[in-house]
Amino acid sequence: MYPEIVLTHLLFGIGLGVVMHRSDFCMAGAFRDIFITRDFFRMRAVILLVSVTSVLLYLARTAGLVDSYPPSFYSSPSLAHLAGGVIFGIGMVLAGGCVMGTLYKAGAGNLVSLCAFSGLLLGSLLFAWAYPLHRSFVEATTLPGGFTAMEHLTGAPGLSALLIVSISILYLFRGKERPAWTSNAFARGYLDPWKAALIVCAIIILSFTLTGRPLALTSGYSRLASCLAERLLPEAVTLPSARSDSVRLLYGMAMDPESLSGTDPVVLTQVPLIFGIVIGAFLSALRLGEITARPAPPRRQLLSGFAGGILLACGSLMAGGCNVWHIMGGLPLFVFQSVLFVCGMGFGAYVGSRLLLTTVLQVERCAPHGNHSY
Amino acid sequence: METIAIDIRGQICPACLLITLREINTHKTVLRDGKARLVIKTDHRDATRTIPSTVCAMGYDINVTGRKGYYEITIGYRK
Numbered sequence: 001m002y003p004e005i006v007l008t009h010l011l012f013g014i015g016l017g018v019v020m021h022r023s024d025f026c027m028a029g030a031f032r033d034i035f036i037t038r039d040f041f042r043m044r045a046v047i048l049l050v051s052v053t054s055v056l057l058y059l060a061r062t063a064g065l066v067d068s069y070p071p072s073f074y075s076s077p078s079l080a081h082l083a084g085g086v087i088f089g090i091g092m093v094l095a096g097g098c099v100m101g102t103l104y105k106a107g108a109g110n111l112v113s114l115c116a117f118s119g120l121l122l123g124s125l126l127f128a129w130a131y132p133l134h135r136s137f138v139e140a141t142t143l144p145g146g147f148t149a150m151e152h153l154t155g156a157p158g159l160s161a162l163l164i165v166s167i168s169i170l171y172l173f174r175g176k177e178r179p180a181w182t183s184n185a186f187a188r189g190y191l192d193p194w195k196a197a198l199i200v201c202a203i204i205i206l207s208f209t210l211t212g213r214p215l216a217l218t219s220g221y222s223r224l225a226s227c228l229a230e231r232l233l234p235e236a237v238t239l240p241s242a243r244s245d246s247v248r249l250l251y252g253m254a255m256d257p258e259s260l261s262g263t264d265p266v267v268l269t270q271v272p273l274i275f276g277i278v279i280g281a282f283l284s285a286l287r288l289g290e291i292t293a294r295p296a297p298p299r300r301q302l303l304s305g306f307a308g309g310i311l312l313a314c315g316s317l318m319a320g321g322c323n324v325w326h327i328m329g330g331l332p333l334f335v336f337q338s339v340l341f342v343c344g345m346g347f348g349a350y351v352g353s354r355l356l357l358t359t360v361l362q363v364e365r366c367a368p369h370g371n372h373s374y
Numbered sequence: 375m376e377t378i379a380i381d382i383r384g385q386i387c388p389a390c391l392l393i394t395l396r397e398i399n400t401h402k403t404v405l406r407d408g409k410a411r412l413v414i415k416t417d418h419r420d421a422t423r424t425i426p427s428t429v430c431a432m433g434y435d436i437n438v439t440g441r442k443g444y445y446e447i448t449i450g451y452r453k
Contacts, residue, residue, distance in 0.1 A: 024420040029387055036388055039424065096386040110417075112386045185423035186438035186445065292443025294383040294417055301386045356386075363392045 005268045008210060012203050013276015014283070016215075017104050021281040022189050023196035026101040027323050028092035031349035036357065044172060044179055045193035046327065051168040052201045054332035057208060058161040065209045071329075073213065074148050075320065077336040079141035080134065084319025085326075085341040089348020091311025092323070093356050094304045095119065099217050099312055099322040103274060107281030109291050112305035117221075119309020124225035126310065127317045134318060143336070150334035160334035188288045204328050211269065214329025218316045220270025225313075304360040308352075315348070376410040383417045383444050390414070390421035391428060398429065398449065405434070405451050412449040415441075422447070 019025070023045075030042035060066045092098045095116035097105050102120065105113035127134070147153055150160045172179055181194045207215050285291050296302075316322035319341045321329075326345075330338025357363060380397055382390050394414055404410040414425065422445050426436045429449055437448040 021419075024418075026387070026420075029420065032388065037391060037424070037428075041423075111384055183423045184426065185419070186426065186440070187419040187422040188440055190419065190422070290417060290419075290443055294443065295381060297384045297386065301389070304386060357392075360386070361389055361392055363396050 002268060005211075006272045009269045009272040010276040010279075012207060012215065013273040013278075014280035015203055015276075016100065016200065016273075017107055017277040017280020017282070018284045019191065019196045019199050019280075020100060020104040020277070021108055021284040022191040023193045024187075025193045025196040025200070026097050026105075027327065028096070028098045028101050028349070031089065031346060032093045032353050032356075035350050035353040041180065041183060042193050044181065045197040047168045047171060048194055049197035049200055050327065050331050051165045052198065053204050053328065054161040054164040054334075056201060056205050057332055058158050060205060060209055061157075067212050071149065071333055071335060074330055074333075074335040074337055076143050076146055076148055077340050078138045078143065079340075080138045081319045081337040081340040082344040083137075084315045084317070085344020085346075086315070086348040086351070087311050087318060087344075088315025088322065088341070089345040089350075090352040090355065091308045091313075091315055091348075092345075093308070093349055093352025094360065095308025095312055096301075096305060098324075099221070099316065100277060100324055102309065102312070103217075103277040104281035107278035108285035109282075109294070111294075112297055112301050115302045115305035116309035116312070119306040119311075120221050120313045121225040121228060121309075123310035123313025124222040124317065125229055127314045128222075128226075148335060148337070150336075161332075164332065164334060188290075189284070200328070204332075213269075214325060215273065216270055216321055216325045216329070217274055218270075218321050218325060219266045220274045221313070222317065223264075223266045223271060224274070300360055304356070319344075375408070376404065377413055378410055379413045379415070381415045383415055385418070387418060387420070388424070390416045390418045391424045394421075394425050394429065394447075394449075398432070398434070405449070408451055414447040414449070415444050416447065417444045419445075421445070 025042065025045060027042075027046060030046045033039035033041070034043060057066060088098075092101070095102055096110075096112050097116065099120065102113045102116045106117050150163065151157065182192050204215060207213065282291070312322070316325075319326065320337065321341075323341075323345065326335075326338035326341040329335075331342060378397065378401055380393065382393050385393070394412070397412055397414075398405065401410060401412065405412065414421075416422075416425075422438055425447055426438060429436055433452050434449050435452045439446045439448070
């Protein structure tokens with residue numbers, strides 16, 4: 001069974017890598033573009049992704065294809081989800097991509113994203129040392145009552161999907177102008193983000209129906225970081241202060257190991273997904289002739305990518321998952337911790353955008369003007 | 375006609391659009407007089423969407439050519 005699980009997630013990853021690279025469907029870009037250029041083009045695709053996933057998950061549940069509902073793997077919300085979202089939002093703008101964005105851009109040969117990936121690994125290790133403090137914060141700020149999702153409050157199946165679709169429609173059609181869904185991008189093999197969003201929806205639903213869980217990456221790169229640390233700094237990993245609670249984090253989060261007969265589920269699912277995204281983006285870029293030597297970006301941008309990667313790791317570990325876990329998994333189910341994470345992520349993207357403009361790029365904000373509308 | 379070449383390959387998002395706008399503002403006079411054109415080299419796929427749509431709305435003509443490993447965006451003022 002294990003080779004099938006690994007292969008399935010590798011194929012999911014390759015599919016995601018190709019689709020993300022072709023469309024440049026970057027969630028960091030979706031949030032950041034709103035604040036920097038007032039471009040809502042990619043955000044529309046994110047909203048489409050969340051609302052269609054929400055409806056499809058409800059239908060899958062009604063058809064008996066999804067067992068775990070309301071989701072047991074999303075805990076009660078705490079302020080750590082909000083704070084983690086803020087840190088993650090700042091990090092993704094500085095890194096030039098969210099976790100998935102970092103992976104597909106690194107796969108396509110972007111040096112800033114490679115720096116961001118190094119930062120992700122280092123950030124995972126750094127956070128392990130602060131884990132006991134994080135646990136105390138979570139325990140002190142967790143909402144009592146055991147309410148994790150909208151359905152726990154209302155008890156009405158389907159209400160979450162209805163609410164999400166209603167909010168999405170209100171947002172998308174709030175203005176007088178019809179929102180643009182397609183663009184005249186000149187890039188070879190370009191895929192419009194709305195099409196990418198629907199393909200990603202299909203992969204999310206497949207993941208839910210085959211494994212009972214949404215896609216996730218956070219524990220995967222934490223595991224990669226811990227493997228590297230074990231080889232490079234074995235003393236640090238075995239220090240008493242790195243044990244106890246932080247070991248759980250450093251060696252991957254619990255992911256229902258019983259269902260996989262005790263075999264490490266992170267290695268079986270998330271690690272192949274990570275490698276798949278990188279491979280998929282690389283193959284796509286290679287096919288399009290985009291893998292070539294290119295000049296090194298300014299040092300300030302490389303540092304920004306690295307620092308952003310550290311923040312991405314710390315934010316996602318603090319919030320129990322990155323945007324893939326929360327936006328592609330929790331938000332469509334109206335999970336409260338994911339709602340908090342996304343609110344924090346939006347604010348973080350605003351702060352990150354200011355930092356990027358003033359500190360990294362050192363240019364003024366340039367909103368599109370003239371008779372053009374996104 | 376003078377060619378002002380800007381190579382922004384490998385740079386972080388959204389540097390391509392912002393640097394292009396900055397360069398257009400810097401060289402606005404010669405671009406509008408038709409004495410120069412701006413040639414941007416970028417490997418950022420989304421820039422082939424954002425730069426043309428933004429710059430066209432500002433009254434400039436644009437031409438995008440796919441090269442090996444990057445895209446070349448030529449910007450000149452629309453007469």
